[in-house]
Amino acid sequence: MTLIAAATFEHSLSCLPHPVVAARIYRQRRVRDRVFGAQADTFGDPAWDILLDLCASSEPRKRISVSSACIAARVPPATALRHLARLVEQGFVERLADNVDRRRVFVQLTKHGQALMQECLADISGDACR
Template sequence: MLLDLFASECEGRRISVTTLCIASSVPSTTALQWIAILVSNGFVEREDDPDDKRRAHVSLTPKGRAAMIEYLRNYLGVETPSP
């Protein structure tokens, strides 16, 4: 989920809760539980769609973005430049 949100942010796309649930390839109830956990831990935030009250979007918080950048740096073996 976090990687999907990170990639969509890099592409300038918004992700709905429904789209994120489908992309996670797990049952919707499981995906919704994970979204709630990520929200409660401050990695993502939900925002209601002002044009469609049935839909909400999910996005990374600054904490979630920083965690993904750190994860990708470690995964790819990229050193963080020293100041």
């Protein structure tokens, strides 16, 4: 991405709702993965991808299945589960059992995780109205 394109990208993020900013950043990272191909793992940050995916959900504190969060991390499942466990340990994400299907577990941002993501994305997007 050229400096002009990067500036345009950042400017296009200002004044957008935080889930939209998170979704755009996540998509931009997938473009980077596609362009760099096999070398894209050099830039890996699975925990950040999980947080972006959870933040990008259209409803506040929407629950996402563990398997979906692992897919969002774009790494092998064992690696994604390790990163997810660390996010839970640090209080950014919480696990919730599915009341209908006991085999399934959901994850969502905690209030603390949501507040931190909003602060971070507001700063990234240049939104001064936190």
